[in-house]
Each structure stands twice: as C-alpha cells, then as structure tokens.
Amino acid sequence: MKHCLVVDDSRVVRKVARKILEELNFEISEAEDGQIALSACRGAMPDAVLLDWNMPNMSGIEFLRALRRESGGEKPVVVFCTTESDVSFITEALDAGANEYIMKPFDREIIESKFAEVGLVELSR
C-alpha cells in the first residue's frame, strides 16, 4: 500500500483528502504545517505528499525546498493542493520540484486525475 502524507492546516481539508485517498488505496498520515511534515518525512519518506501552500510555521513551498535537499527527499511525488492559482505560483512550485498541482476547490475526480498524471494511481476509466 502506498503512503501519502497530507499536509494542510485545515482539519476539514485533511479529512476530505484522507477519505478520497483512502478510497484510492493509500495509507494516510497527516501534518498540519510544513515543519511537522518535514519531521515526519525525516522519520519515514512517504511515497506521495499532498501539500497546501499557506500554513503557519513553515509554508508548503518552504517545506518542498527543504524536502528536496534531504537525503531520499527526491523520492516522494509532491502534489500541491492550494487556493493559489496564479501562473506565477504554479511555475514557482514546479521549479521547486513539485510534480503536479491542484487548484482548490478540488473533488475526487481531480485528485484521481492528478494522481494518475504522476503515476500514483491507475485511472478507473
């Protein structure tokens, strides 16, 4: 079973994402900011990270840059999931090593489509 770390400061968003990803057969752990997420990754690198941008303590983009510098930190597939939808943000995320990018609001089909895009799931249709 693949392991996905869901990083978002909103408990509601984490819960929704967890439900969708569990249905897609992922094992889920949660982190409420980039700092906590980074510690979690140092403990055990997940296969995938669903990553919010704006969070207290450490933002998503700061987390991503730090993650990619860690040993084994190039491995997790990182999918941003944020309300930021300006092309400048998307480009910045891709340059920092994000693999895909979801603009909120999202639904099950978007998560499935984007995760299929980066080879984490097979599309059911």
Place this chain on the structure above:
Amino acid sequence: MTPTDFDFVAQLLKRRSGLVLGGDKLYLLESRLGSVARKHGLAGLAAIVFKLKAGDEPVARDVTDAMTAKETFFFRDKTPFQDFENLVLPALLKARAGSKRLRIWCAGASTGQEPYSLAMILREKQALVNGWRVEIVGSDLSGEVLTRAKTGFFSHFEVQRGLPIRLMVKYFAKERGQWRINGDVRSMVEYRQINLLDSFVGLGNFDIIYCRNVLSAFDEATKRSVLERLAQLLPGDGYLVLGAGEASPLSAAQKANVA
C-alpha cells in the same frame, strides 16, 4: 411519464441523432432535461413532451443536444494521445513528406477537449511540423457545445481533468474567472456542426479520424453505416481511432487502420 410519451421522445432522438434510448433510460431523460425545461420556462418532462409533439423546433434541438452530450476531458484515456504522438504522427510525417499536409477530424468533439489535446501535442512537436499544413476539424451535432469549444473557455474543474499542469501553464491563461486556451492553439482547430447521420460529401479526405465514445449510442445498422462512410474518407494508410471497448464491425477487407 407514460410509456407512449417515452417512446415518442425515443423515436424523435433516433430520427434526429441516431441515439438509441433504451427503455431503462427514463432516469437519463429526467436528469438531463431539467436544464432544457428551465431554459424554455417549462414545468417538467410532461411539458417538454407536449412542446415536442407540437413540433417545437428549438425545444427539439435542445432536447437532442442535452441527450447526446457526452462527458469529455483533456487527453481522455491517455493511450490514444500517446499513440498519436509516438506512432501515428511519426508514420504520417514520413508518408506525407511530399505534400506536407495532414488532415485530422475529431467527430463528436463536444466542448473541444479532444481536438485541443491534439493541437497541444502538435505545438509540443512544433519542430517536426514546421512548414506543414495541419488541419484539425472538430465536429459535433450540437451547435451549443461548438460555440463553447470555439471560445476556448474551460472551468476550474475541466482544466484539472486529464490536463498535465505543465501544459496548463503553458497553453492556458486565466480570464474572467475561467481558463482560456491560448489563441494560437485555438486557431489550429476549425469547428463544424455535423450530424453523423448525414452525408459527408464536401468534407474532403482525412488522414486520421477520431470517433470516440460516439458510436455506442447508435444501433448496429447506424454504427456500420457511420463507420463505412468514415472509412471512405480515409486513404489506405489512414487511421480510424475509436473509443475503448467500441469494437469495429468493419470487415478486414476495408483497408483503414483501426487503432
């Protein structure tokens, strides 16, 4: 809705579009015709049937459009687009090196995701088609979806179904709260309203025809007729691309490649 009314609507749809509406599809009528009723200020299905029986053409057109509308998204099913990029396009670039001309038809193009997906692939491969004249024709029975396809506007949800983010930032721009595909990609596709039951005379020949997730709505005789007439527009080394699970009833003697 009475069985007689259901049959009346089913007959009308068959006649206008070839769509075969099975007896178990009452729910489909109910779920899809709500917006048609609202648009025409009608109370519900019964009122729609009343208008249809009176020969109301705008209502009949909107009912047909709503019932034949198909779900579509960018790079749907992936494989046909990978095949286009890796097999079909290289083969045709070689075979047509003399004329430097390629014609592609997306039948049942709906809101344009399929032809625009092909256009983006061609943009990505621009160096290979420099100096070529590549035409992409997108057709649909419904004028309404084609009007939308032409404008190139897609919703927040549509641009996140099947479209890789790298292509989205490269070929789309945010405009009026939606995402609009750039003018240089839009201009690569020409849209035409075509009913697949009608004659294809005057369309000319094509090198590749995409007719995906369209035929399943038809009965066997209609499927065969459409496929045979499409095959006539293809040269021997042309490609006919159908949807997954849409087996072709064409005989092996008919020479088009069926991908």
